[in-house]
Amino acid sequence: xxxxPYFPVLVLLAAGVGFxxxxxxxxxxxxxxxxxxxxxxxxxAIYECGLESAGDAWIQFHPGYYLYxxxxxxxxxxxxxxxxxxxAFTGLTFxxxxxxLVFLLLLVEGLVWAYQKQVLVWS
Amino acid sequence: MDExxxxxxxxxxxxxxxxxxxxxxxxxxxxxxLNFGLACCAIxxxxxxxxxxxxxxxxxxxxxxxxxxxxxxIVAGTVTKKMAPQVVRLYNQMAEPKYVxxxxxxxxxxxxxxxxxxxxxxxxxxxPVDVYIPGCPPRPEALIDALMALQKLIDHQPLTGADRxxxxxxxxxxxxxxxxxxxxxxxxxxxxxxxxxxxxxISLAGTDDAGKH
Numbered sequence: 030x031x032x033x034p035y036f037p038v039l040v041l042l043a044a045g046v047g048f049x050x051x052x053x054x055x056x057x058x059x060x061x062x063x064x065x066x067x068x069x070x071x072x073x074a075i076y077e078c079g080l081e082s083a084g085d086a087w088i089q090f091h092p093g094y095y096l097y098x099x100x101x102x103x104x105x106x107x108x109x110x111x112x113x114x115x116x117a118f119t120g121l122t123f124x125x126x127x128x129x130l131v132f133l134l135l136l137v138e139g140l141v142w143a144y145q146k147q148v149l150v151w152s
Numbered sequence: 153m154d155e156x157x158x159x160x161x162x163x164x165x166x167x168x169x170x171x172x173x174x175x176x177x178x179x180x181x182x183x184x185x186l187n188f189g190l191a192c193c194a195i196x197x198x199x200x201x202x203x204x205x206x207x208x209x210x211x212x213x214x215x216x217x218x219x220x221x222x223x224x225x226i227v228a229g230t231v232t233k234k235m236a237p238q239v240v241r242l243y244n245q246m247a248e249p250k251y252v253x254x255x256x257x258x259x260x261x262x263x264x265x266x267x268x269x270x271x272x273x274x275x276x277x278x279x280p281v282d283v284y285i286p287g288c289p290p291r292p293e294a295l296i297d298a299l300m301a302l303q304k305l306i307d308h309q310p311l312t313g314a315d316r317x318x319x320x321x322x323x324x325x326x327x328x329x330x331x332x333x334x335x336x337x338x339x340x341x342x343x344x345x346x347x348x349x350x351x352x353x354i355s356l357a358g359t360d361d362a363g364k365h
Contacts, residue, residue: 063311064248064319067326071244077218079238079245 096148103139172311180303186222187215191229193256193289200292219245230258231272237330243279244327248319253298254281257288277342
């Protein structure tokens with residue numbers, strides 16, 4: 030076994046795992062030998078900033094937020110796809126160009142819809 | 153092994169130590185304070201942790217924003233009655249072993265605001281304090297002095313035996329009463345396990361339990 034070319038890797042692996050586990054094991058044994066566990070309601074609380082948590086974390090966002098989501102999608106996703114499209118434009122086939130055009134039209138449709146809803150008006 | 157033999161060995165370049173000494177040496181040089189300031193003393197605490205005074209020399213530069221990772225609570229500033237429950241709850245949420253430095257006149261006794269209706273007359277009414285630093289505010293040197301006093305205290309804490317520190321005793325509490333807002337004052341107005349009103353009538357000396365801890 031010691032002649033195997035993978036033997037040093039095995040030794041290193043064992044040493045690496047031991048290096049990670051030994052301090053944790055040592056701390057655990059130390060705590061078990063000397064330090065009694067002292068849990069309590071405050072200590073076990075999830076929120077840890079002095080105040081008691083109030084209410085529920087499962088709140089609903091205002092539905093008006095979907096407008097921002099749509100505008101973000103239109104501009105951000107468009108930018109992500111337009112750059113590689115522009116770089117590879119001369120090498121593209123007709124079918125690929127058409128597919129990209131359909132994709133663009135779908136996004137532009139979202140923009141037109143937002144424009145008609147007067148989302149883009151600064152007030 | 154007695155001290156004399158130990159120093160003699162150290163002269164010859166041999167270091168003899170015990171598990172307890174090694175443990176306390178590690179503990180006292182890695183006190184992580186809670187990142188928590190209440191008033192102007194906190195500015196001095198910040199100064200103490202910065203380059204000019206450099207608390208990092210004592211292993212105490214890692215101010216933790218979470219009580220779960222902190223060993224040392226520096227009560228830096230005036231504790232108002234509105235804030236007292238939060239201070240006690242933060243102390244409760246710290247993991248053992250934990251220590252408290254009461255920094256400045258306000259945290260010790262209420263300081264210049266002692267007569268104020270809204271100020272707690274010393275944080276030691278609710279949580280056990282290890283080191284007090286007077287001053288208004290204490291200079292960073294005073295905080296470093298308190299830190300060194302605390303390091304000395306930790307250095308002499310035994311691991312076993314009857315006089316071992318609180319965090320090693322299973323019966324000693326880790327959490328203390330969090331005061332609530334009453335009609336006129338905090339309820340309870342002090343934790344009798346930690347603090348009792350000092351003796352006023354000297355003729356009662358020795359016959360009641362006032363002033364005892």
